[in-house]
Amino acid sequence: MATRLSPKPLATAPLPPPEEALVIQAVQSQAAVPFALAVDGPMSIPVQLAAMPTDVQAKAIAPPAMTPHAARQPQELPSDSETEFSDKVKKGDTAILILERAGVDAKQAMALYRAVRKIYNLRRINVGQTYHVHLDGNGQIQQFIYEIDHRQRLVVIRDDQGFRGQLKVIPYARSERVIVGELSDSIYATLKAQGESTRLIRDFADIFAWSVDFATDLRQGDSFRLLIEEHERKGQTAEYHRILAAELINRNRKLQTVYYDYKNAGGYYRPDGSSMQGMFLRSPLRYTRISSRFTRRRFHPILKRYRPHLGIDYAAPRGTPVRSVAKGKVEWFGRKGANGKMVVIRHQNAYKSYYLHLSRYAPGLRRHKSVSQGQIIGYVGSTGMSTGPHLDFRLAKNGKYINPLKHRSIEGPRMPKSAMADFRKHTKTMLSKLHQVKLAMQQEPQTKPFNQME
Numbered sequence: 001m002a003t004r005l006s007p008k009p010l011a012t013a014p015l016p017p018p019e020e021a022l023v024i025q026a027v028q029s030q031a032a033v034p035f036a037l038a039v040d041g042p043m044s045i046p047v048q049l050a051a052m053p054t055d056v057q058a059k060a061i062a063p064p065a066m067t068p069h070a071a072r073q074p075q076e077l078p079s080d081s082e083t084e085f086s087d088k089v090k091k092g093d094t095a096i097l098i099l100e101r102a103g104v105d106a107k108q109a110m111a112l113y114r115a116v117r118k119i120y121n122l123r124r125i126n127v128g129q130t131y132h133v134h135l136d137g138n139g140q141i142q143q144f145i146y147e148i149d150h151r152q153r154l155v156v157i158r159d160d161q162g163f164r165g166q167l168k169v170i171p172y173a174r175s176e177r178v179i180v181g182e183l184s185d186s187i188y189a190t191l192k193a194q195g196e197s198t199r200l201i202r203d204f205a206d207i208f209a210w211s212v213d214f215a216t217d218l219r220q221g222d223s224f225r226l227l228i229e230e231h232e233r234k235g236q237t238a239e240y241h242r243i244l245a246a247e248l249i250n251r252n253r254k255l256q257t258v259y260y261d262y263k264n265a266g267g268y269y270r271p272d273g274s275s276m277q278g279m280f281l282r283s284p285l286r287y288t289r290i291s292s293r294f295t296r297r298r299f300h301p302i303l304k305r306y307r308p309h310l311g312i313d314y315a316a317p318r319g320t321p322v323r324s325v326a327k328g329k330v331e332w333f334g335r336k337g338a339n340g341k342m343v344v345i346r347h348q349n350a351y352k353s354y355y356l357h358l359s360r361y362a363p364g365l366r367r368h369k370s371v372s373q374g375q376i377i378g379y380v381g382s383t384g385m386s387t388g389p390h391l392d393f394r395l396a397k398n399g400k401y402i403n404p405l406k407h408r409s410i411e412g413p414r415m416p417k418s419a420m421a422d423f424r425k426h427t428k429t430m431l432s433k434l435h436q437v438k439l440a441m442q443q444e445p446q447t448k449p450f451n452q453m454e
Contacts, residue, residue, distance in 0.1 A: 227433050
């Protein structure tokens, strides 16, 4: 519901003289309040809390001095009231409409819209987001605030040059939390059962995407632990921000990684300084299951005869995003007989990857266009000769198909020697925090992957 406060009687709060500066006060951060230590279960525990800095301070803005000639001109007398208007964006709203709803004329609304579009495009206003408008007695905008999301807001004020906008980070308190668990189902189902966000699960899968195929490599009884960073803003619950360290025990193989910011380019590294990132992702899909493997002799379900299957079939719902397993260039895409809609990407070192039976292509896909590793290039479908929605993924080197599951990815760059001393110190601290919580009821790992369990 819109909130309009008007008028404000002069007798109660006299208007300031014209020469007085308009001061916008920065939002002050609140002191961090430590969380209580949970003792009922070992699944998560906060370990640290620190206050983050507030917004930058706003400067006072004074109107220009009037010349003697201007002072003699007839002036419109100010009305007896200012107006403050607050509301939420409704379906079908535009930036111009919400300003006009607050009492702003169309010319002024358009001037504000154009003035701030290099900072934030007000075409991207979202239903349900809050906005505030402060008008002076003559209906002129003095301040406009749009809450972009719970992380940042757009603040626009009027000065002698017109409208000036600024994006401001909403102050937050930073905390760390440890999550531990043992797989009895897929990694997605396990973490969802613990109440964790989908974004955290995706990040976890992406960190190990070069080392682990979440569709084939994980086993019941495998365990994991995560040290995560969370941000808490006033009136909001703590929100996941980033994984700081992670450990995955997969079939008695221990995989560890820490996040390290090297020259403002953060990434994940193993304790020995090698990068987690490789040339190829282990899978073009996140946490799905394999329905058919690479083989020289497979009974075809439609043709009813044996023939080679030179790729990996990933069963997934129609519309599931398909990612390029490595950076490269789109060599070809289109419909090709039994393969249906497909994309071919050329990579370094004479590699090519193939994505078959797609339902559609990613917007903007073009021949000879560069794609990055992990970029969405299409969506799972069942075009061509297919019994149901799935992705047939193939990998070739020097024109010969190879088994993607047995291919060893080329590793990415290592941590520079000049940074190793600080990196080792940082890694020791992160791994120590990671192991503050013990995983209860350790069990012997099973021998079957999830997609083969009953």
